[in-house]
Amino acid sequence: MAEFVLVPGAWLGAWAWDEVAAELRAAGHGVHPLTLSGLAEKRDVPAGQRTHVQDVVGEVERLDLRDVVLVGHSYSGIPVGQAAALIGDRLARLVLVDAEVPVEGGSFASGWWEGQAKFEAILAGGDGFWQPPAVDEFEGQGLTDEQTARLVAGATPHPAATLTEPATPARPLSDLPATYIKCLLDGPEPNSDVAALLAGEKWRLVEMNTGHWPMFSEPRPLAALLASEAA
Numbered sequence: 001m002a003e004f005v006l007v008p009g010a011w012l013g014a015w016a017w018d019e020v021a022a023e024l025r026a027a028g029h030g031v032h033p034l035t036l037s038g039l040a041e042k043r044d045v046p047a048g049q050r051t052h053v054q055d056v057v058g059e060v061e062r063l064d065l066r067d068v069v070l071v072g073h074s075y076s077g078i079p080v081g082q083a084a085a086l087i088g089d090r091l092a093r094l095v096l097v098d099a100e101v102p103v104e105g106g107s108f109a110s111g112w113w114e115g116q117a118k119f120e121a122i123l124a125g126g127d128g129f130w131q132p133p134a135v136d137e138f139e140g141q142g143l144t145d146e147q148t149a150r151l152v153a154g155a156t157p158h159p160a161a162t163l164t165e166p167a168t169p170a171r172p173l174s175d176l177p178a179t180y181i182k183c184l185l186d187g188p189e190p191n192s193d194v195a196a197l198l199a200g201e202k203w204r205l206v207e208m209n210t211g212h213w214p215m216f217s218e219p220r221p222l223a224a225l226l227a228s229e230a231a
Helices: 014-026 049-062 074-086 116-124 145-154 192-198 219-230
Strands: 003-007 030-033 068-073 091-097 178-183 203-208
Touching: 003 014, 003 049, 003 074, 014 030, 014 145, 014 219, 049 068, 049 074, 068 074, 068 219, 074 091, 091 219, 178 192, 178 219, 192 203, 203 219
Parallel strands: 003 030, 003 068, 068 091, 091 178, 178 203
Antiparallel strands: none
């Protein structure tokens, strides 16, 4: 059985994985959802992007986990991808769920689809945080009204420094065994950085016909997919 470390994306805490975690535990796996510094119950902890890398590495080391399947969603692909390279032979597989990937010297802001200047303007209006989206911004993502309400109610402002601090990967991600889960309602194709990694021998692509938050919209299929990637 694998040890899953589940890391949520922007605005979210470990609670976002509750349904997925329950399914994985029922299948006999060890499951360790992780709230990153500055978010949810840790919202008062100062955080930069390097803090989040250390959050992940520290959790694996603190629990002395082996055969780790390290799962990152959305923003957290950046710190999780870097952490995967730092935990050595503890890593069984990296799984990125509709996520960004770390690029040397790049950040979440620099990879923003509308350009870095546009994203930094959004942050400038957030008093040091990226404010959570309104309910209508989740439309078209395969979420029920109840799922959207739960997501919005639990979201907390995301520390801006984690989004602008550059990544410093310790080794090429192409060297790591990895699966990329593309959620098709959020766009049919991975971005160019992910596509380049998928061209390598150690990365594989899996698609889900749902939106960007499958831990809410399709928790059982997502859990089954994660379990299959640990086999």
